[in-house]
Amino acid sequence: MASQEQQQPEKAPAAAPNLDEELNPDGTPLSDNQKKKRAAKLEKERKKAETAARVAAEKAQREASEQDFASQNYGELPLNQSQERTGRKFTDIGEISAALDGKDVLFTARIQQSRSPSAKLVFLTLRKRFDCVQCVLAQAPEKVSKQMVKWANGIDAETIVQVEGTVSKVDKPIESSTVTVKDAEVKISKIHVVSGLKLDEPIPFYVDDAVRSDAEIQASQSTDRPMAFIGIDTRLDNRVLDLRTATNQAIFRIQHGVCKLFREFLDDRGFVEIHTPKLQAAATESGASVFKVSYFKGDAFLAQSPQLPKQMAISADFGKVYEIGPVFRAEDSNTPRHMTEFTGLDLEMAFDEHYHEVLDVLSGLFTFIFQQLPKRYSKEIEVIRKQFPVEDFLVPDQMPRLEFPEAVKMLREAGQEIGDYDDLSTEQERVLGKAVRDKYKSDFFMLDRFPLAIRPFYTMPDPKDDKYSLSYDFFFRGQEILSGAQRVHDPKLLEARMAEANIPVSAMKPYVDAFRLGCPPHAGAGIGLERVVMFYLGLGNIRRASMFPRDPKRLEP
């Protein structure tokens, strides 16, 4: 049966509102207000359709309980409490292909869509992580009853089912954009609910709808099948549902990949992974606000970074250390680039002669990460780009290194006003990124020797000109992803720098004391994991790169 042809054109889930009945807009894109109205209307219709579907399902169930030769082949399984372990082989949807033609398979998956062109037939698309397979349940004597088809057609999207069936090769590749198994479908013989939806209200949105790109949604508004727009707040309020999209399944595998590559590169070079305390006695380090914690009869503060303990680990002779862990910022910034808690990738390294030994490691590290990601995660990147299209960029073998005065010159040539010792604005970072791209043919560069005044107190002054410092940022598509420096390892100079910054030494005694015990010259860097993922994938909002993001207004889920 060439069922994949019947699958087209794609339709919304059975329980979804019938978009075909909607009026066409006049050809111009919908305004936000129109979108809201439309969404409200769709919502109402969907609720209605869902109620109808539920009634139908209950009816089907009733009918099914009357005399049904197939009653063993479908229905709800008892709550899994590990009643038995048969050892039967469960197949991953991703493994299903034409190569298994004729083979019986057993698997669990979620209902993504269902569609029933007749009372004797139901098509189900079943999803697991970012794989999706088309399944067919057709009435058949002694095997599949009419009641069974009706029941299957009434299952809610997002229900987890356990399916037995036979793999069947298809003649033409299945064209549905969500189905990933293109050359085969599964003919269902048994289908049971493992875990159903227990919602008091309609599902907030369909995973199928949550995976469209903005461009796709925009374009659809002038057609007779306008797609629903799902805003970031709706997504984050229902993050568990949102995370089920293929895009999000892939984003967090990339996030894992960045950490894995980070560690792989550093482990190979003798770095030691450390875990430093997030509870600190003093609120210090930099101007950024810190969160205060009630600590028994006193107070503690959440670490803004592992800056102090990682440097103490260097004075403790660990030589090269890194940490991946949460960092906390009590800044009331409500922007697409800020969160109150994120994951820091931090490293610190003693060097022999010159901090550029550390810069070499850092540029090697990021070149490695960005060269390996597309090699090892090509499937994930492809999945994400469907929703978030972004240009490929060339990662050069040798990352360009600019000194700050050179950057100022390039910015002025590009028409920007900037003082010799001013920090770059976000806009200037972007302009500089473009200028570097034009000049060096690279989307990636390091900016070295920042003005001392705009860097933290623990930054080593440049010995040739103490208006500058031995500090650097890395930029990626004109946006900062890394910040670092050679640190002051001499306690006298450190005290002098703290005095200039109005930080009392008493507040950071254990830190300063670490250098009184003799400390090798060292440099390091801090990188925001979510920022790397966001910029690399072009996600536009850092919250998309955080599984359960935290900002001044969001502490849940």
Add this chain to the structure above:
Amino acid sequence: MASQEQQQPEKAPAAAPNLDEELNPDGTPLSDNQKKKRAAKLEKERKKAETAARVAAEKAQREASEQDFASQNYGELPLNQSQERTGRKFTDIGEISAALDGKDVLFTARIQQSRSPSAKLVFLTLRKRFDCVQCVLAQAPEKVSKQMVKWANGIDAETIVQVEGTVSKVDKPIESSTVTVKDAEVKISKIHVVSGLKLDEPIPFYVDDAVRSDAEIQASQSTDRPMAFIGIDTRLDNRVLDLRTATNQAIFRIQHGVCKLFREFLDDRGFVEIHTPKLQAAATESGASVFKVSYFKGDAFLAQSPQLPKQMAISADFGKVYEIGPVFRAEDSNTPRHMTEFTGLDLEMAFDEHYHEVLDVLSGLFTFIFQQLPKRYSKEIEVIRKQFPVEDFLVPDQMPRLEFPEAVKMLREAGQEIGDYDDLSTEQERVLGKAVRDKYKSDFFMLDRFPLAIRPFYTMPDPKDDKYSLSYDFFFRGQEILSGAQRVHDPKLLEARMAEANIPVSAMKPYVDAFRLGCPPHAGAGIGLERVVMFYLGLGNIRRASMFPRDPKRLEP
């Protein structure tokens, strides 16, 4: 020159108090009070000796500045501000061996000990991480002046020096217990200070003294060279210094190793690493107290574990997830087993049929970790066992699994009083560990099917007997290192369990809602990293397995 012979018998650092003048104890071990008095006395004498050494060093420096043909070959380097990058090759001390006989080397290291048998000669032991090499500086015409030898003899222990010299094979292995390069020494031609000590007070203790085992110190008390006892508080107050011991360098490499092996095993099996928020809206999960955080105009709470978000990741279809990150416990427990912040190794996994699928992964994981550690970290383990001797133990290929009633029976046979549904006391855990060892010849086992009443509300009841549950602990040398269970994935049952535990559903709405959206059956576990390291290495106090430990009384360093 057979300088290694002159090295014996070992002496304390030049600047240390002369222990030879001490009186012998009467042969019985010293009481704590006697130890304290003795330590105070040693301390006083050491301060005196240090002052004398400093005066001598200053004198040497003055003399050196007068007419000295070797003045270029020693002295203090300017503060390293990355003035130049010559690219000269720096050798790691660990690479020095007889194979380099006659070769010139350049390296940086810390002074561990110095000893001058005559005005023309000084022996230095130089340390980097857990490697230590013996060096000789001998007066020589036109190369090494008398002033240079004097100056070198006055350098403080823990000073970082840069050394140039020639590797020289020795005839007999160097017997010093701290020197790790046994078959060669370095004849120094140049020596400069990279970073000196800038202490206002004498150094709190010597790294050399901080590396002895309790048995060694105990035994020395009845000899004419009693060793100083350095208590854990003194160590933790001066943690940067304490961490420089070979033992601590090795402990934190083992800690890294546990994390690395944990990830390696799980990555190979398709797990996704996640990072979940430590800032939570509600104080919940279990009876354990949580820390309250001031969060803008409201409050937040520090996560006691990633339990809730990791389960939400399962409902979000990630299938298999793990996290390594800090967890916080606001319990006022001042014991050798408790900290207020530690590193959790957490994992959670959806299964097809039975939670024993997850138990299989967990037992495979820990068998892998404990089989690989001695293979990959034999050097580190050897170093640690010198200070913390502990028996090897056999890790069986198949970890024994006991059910709770069986454990109760074994405990009763061993004379313990325990009710059918009681939790095990620390003592009973130890007794059970011994009984299992005798019966199954294993130091490692899992205890399955704990009584439901003593497990958290999210634990799945046993379908055959709801006085029990589908939960388990792993024991290692009779001490619990892991706790886990199949979780309740049905929202109705979860609500019922929460009601029994008097936890309002409203406090954990996003968590319960995650299961209303359909969730696969799943199980998981949480493990304390420091606990694993502590028990594996027999460290006796969990603080020794934490770089900068936190407890109710300690927030610094």
